Amino acid sequence: MASSSLKMISEALLMRRVLPSGGFSVKTEGLFQVDSTAWSILALAACGGAPNQLDQSRRLLMNEQLPDGRLCVDRIHPASYWPTPLVVLAWQDSEPCREAQQRAVRFLLETTGFHFPRTSDVPSAHDTLIKGWPWVGDTHSWVEPTAIGIMALKTTGHGHHDRAKEAVRMVLDRQLPHGGWNYGNTHVFGRELHPMPESTGAALTGLTGLVERDAVRESLTYLQHKVTSLRTPISLGWSLLGLAAWNQSPANAAALVERCLANQERYGEYETSALCLLVLGALASEMGRQVPLISASMYQGRPAALTQ
Known part of the structure; x- marks a missing residue:
């Protein structure tokens, strides 16, 4: 599938999910969701279309931001702040959203998961003191939210901040001995766990530009062997x-992307976040590092002063 055709199809599919407010629903004719909107912005930006829609959607997300900078799945559940780094990525290069983006970055720099010293009765093997980011407040840090947090800090020029460096150490500590990552455990009760392609892909995207290839070589090998068998959009x-x-x-x-898109005829339409991930992955395969999620996360320029 040529990139021009993919962009047209992707934009058409996503625009079916846009709401009058400018937000995006989790599925066609569904309800507004912060993460669906952030992912849609990233995918539409990669497709190079709908600039007015992008501006409206980005501004809408500003209304969802809480005073301390976080963005949540639902404002009545402030602990569910895992969409914050996604929105930081979605706000990139938007001058009207700059101050809001800076507040969100400050929140990420000042927030971590729940971490604790290891004791002899802990069944897992990873270093529980290295800080990343959690899915939900006051819980342990895991690979995917930490990887996206790293992407957000790189995007805004904070890739060498001590907070980002520690998050990189956390992700590397959770890498499985034989390559790949899962949600964030390496061994449990002395047994090495299996890798998961989605966690591995997220970790590799976050780490690019910050670690040498040798540090992730076995994980790249695992994913190269695994990718051809994948049929679901997130993985x-x-x-x-x-x-x-x-x-x-x-x-x-x-061909892998076409096969995955065709599965919707059998299983129903994909949720917006899953569809956007598939679109971004497809475009990245054709355009390399030019897609926003990768090109922006490679940015290592001077960070802007953060809003107090």
Whole structure:
């Protein structure tokens, strides 16, 4: 599938989910969701279209921001702040959203998961003191939210902040001995766990530009072998993004994406976040590091002063 055709199809699919407010629903004719809107902004930006829609959607997300900078799945559940780094990415290069983006970055720099010293009765093997970010407040840090947090800090020029450096150490500590990542455990009760392609792809996307290839070589090998068997949008989307971030896109990426899109005829339409991940992965395979999620996260420029 040529990138021009993919962009047209992707934009058409996503625009079916846009709401009068400018937000995006989780599925066609569904309700507004912060993460669906952030992912849609990233995908539409990668497609190069709908600038007015992008501006409206970005401004809408500003209304969802809480005073301390966080953005939540639902404002009545402030602990559910895992969409914050996604929105930081969605606000990139938007001058009207700059101050809001800076507040969100400050929140990320000042927030972490629940961490604790290891004791002899802890069944897992990873270093529980290295800080990343959690899915939900006051819970342990895990791979995917930490990887996206790293992307957000790199995007805004904070990739070398001590907070980002510690998050990189956390992700590397959670890498499985034989390559790949899962949600964030390496061994439990002395047994090495299995890797998961979506976690591996997210980790590789976050780490690009911050670690040497040798540090992730076995994980790249795992994902290269795994990607051709993937048929679901989240696993395939993250895998294609992770491989593209290291210039390792599979030659048959377009065919893999077409097969995955066709599965909707049997199983129903994908949720917006999953569809956007697939679109971004497909475009990354064709365009390399030019897609926003990768190109922006490679940025290592001077960080802007953060809003108090």
